[in-house]
Amino acid sequence: MTGEKDILTLLASIHPVQREGEYVYVLWPYGRPLAGGIEAAVREAEGLTVVLPRAEADQLDLRYDFVAAWITLQVHSSLEAVGLTAAVSAALTDARISCNVLAGFHHDHLLVPVADADRAMEILHELSAQSSDQPAPQLILRTERPEDRPAILELTAAAFSVSPATGLPVDGEPAEVGLLKELFDCDEYLPEFSIVAEQNGEVVGHVISTRAWVGDHELLGLGPIGVVPRLQRHGIGSALMQESVARGNAAGERGIALLGSPEYYSRFGFVPSVSLGIEPPHAEWGDFFQLLPLAVWPGGIHGTFRYAGPFERL
Numbered sequence: 001m002t003g004e005k006d007i008l009t010l011l012a013s014i015h016p017v018q019r020e021g022e023y024v025y026v027l028w029p030y031g032r033p034l035a036g037g038i039e040a041a042v043r044e045a046e047g048l049t050v051v052l053p054r055a056e057a058d059q060l061d062l063r064y065d066f067v068a069a070w071i072t073l074q075v076h077s078s079l080e081a082v083g084l085t086a087a088v089s090a091a092l093t094d095a096r097i098s099c100n101v102l103a104g105f106h107h108d109h110l111l112v113p114v115a116d117a118d119r120a121m122e123i124l125h126e127l128s129a130q131s132s133d134q135p136a137p138q139l140i141l142r143t144e145r146p147e148d149r150p151a152i153l154e155l156t157a158a159a160f161s162v163s164p165a166t167g168l169p170v171d172g173e174p175a176e177v178g179l180l181k182e183l184f185d186c187d188e189y190l191p192e193f194s195i196v197a198e199q200n201g202e203v204v205g206h207v208i209s210t211r212a213w214v215g216d217h218e219l220l221g222l223g224p225i226g227v228v229p230r231l232q233r234h235g236i237g238s239a240l241m242q243e244s245v246a247r248g249n250a251a252g253e254r255g256i257a258l259l260g261s262p263e264y265y266s267r268f269g270f271v272p273s274v275s276l277g278i279e280p281p282h283a284e285w286g287d288f289f290q291l292l293p294l295a296v297w298p299g300g301i302h303g304t305f306r307y308a309g310p311f312e313r314l
């Protein structure tokens with residue numbers, strides 16, 4: 001048996017390649033002669049499962065649920081290699097992408113939901129890059145420049161392609177992209193609070209805070225914040241949050257409010273806004289609407305929080 005067995009070498013050289021087309025799993029009708037371009041088959045006591053192109057399943061009038069993209073890891077892995085499947089599945093699971101693995105004699109093959117194919121490819125490339133000997137690239141946090149805008153909108157679309165609220169894929173352009181375009185153009189836009197994270201010359205994360213109010217008191221409303229999916233959970237979001245807080249304090253801002261998971265934002269000191277006497281713009285947001293009092297928080301501010309105009313039109 002030949003083929004690479006060392007897990008780091010394997011991961012560094014997985015070379016994922018996506019095959020053309022869409023594939024489906026079907027239960028082959030009992031007694032029917034095999035037909036069509038079957039790509040994989042598993043015989044079980046209950047019947048024969050085959051994987052074939054969706055178009056052929058349609059032509060043969062076969063039923064299916066799961067429509068997959070087919071990604072081949074081009075590395076020649078030994079069937080005795082330990083850990084490759086586990087590492088790849090773990091990386092995709094972290095990104096909430098379901099994945100069926102087929103092991104061939106030469107390569108491993110991943111069947112992932114069609115809608116997640118691009119993200120899965122990004123994650124696999126990232127896994128491969130992490131496993132090579134390259135030192136981690138430096139992260140630069142800086143104020144956005146006009147030429148960053150297309151990259152910011154693209155990464156925002158990718159970051160919000162799965163809804164943080166429901167965990168389900170979003171149809172069409174996520175609402176956060178349109179919101180961001182309007183925030184860039186509105187009166188409440190504050191240039192120094194639109195911050196990008198850059199790595200190797202690529203814009204990999206972005207956060208914006210815009211002018212907001214409680215009564216006549218000026219505050220900051222933070223959001224959207226996004227990180228390219230393949231680099232999420234590497235500390236980039238935290239770095240953008242900490243930079244926003246540092247800039248807020250340096251500018252003498254009073255506080256920052258946002259809508260998001262208390263589990264994530266409490267680590268930066270955010271608390272439910274109602275605990276400070278500030279009502280969310282929509283009562284049903286409850287404890288998900290949070291506020292971070294900054295160094296010069298005056299206390300005694302009560303009322304309903306009002307975001308920049310574009311949020312009202314959401």
Ligand SMILES: CC(C)(COP(=O)(O)OP(=O)(O)OC[C@H]1O[C@@H](n2cnc3c(N)ncnc32)[C@H](O)[C@@H]1OP(=O)(O)O)[C@@H](O)C(=O)NCCC(=O)NCCS
Pocket residue numbers: 159160164225226227228231232233234235236237238239259260261263264
């Ligand atoms: C949310 C987001 C900006 C965080 O950035 P990030 O670079 O992935 O996060 P970090 O690496 O700094 O922090 C990772 C930690 O945050 C946690 N985390 C990330 N998103 C979370 C969420 N929505 N809820 C709870 N915890 C979350 C992770 O579990 C991890 O925790 P750990 O350190 O205890 O393991 C990024 O994941 C993203 O773009 N998500 C999609 C868009 C989105 O949800 N935006 C925010 C809407 S409020």
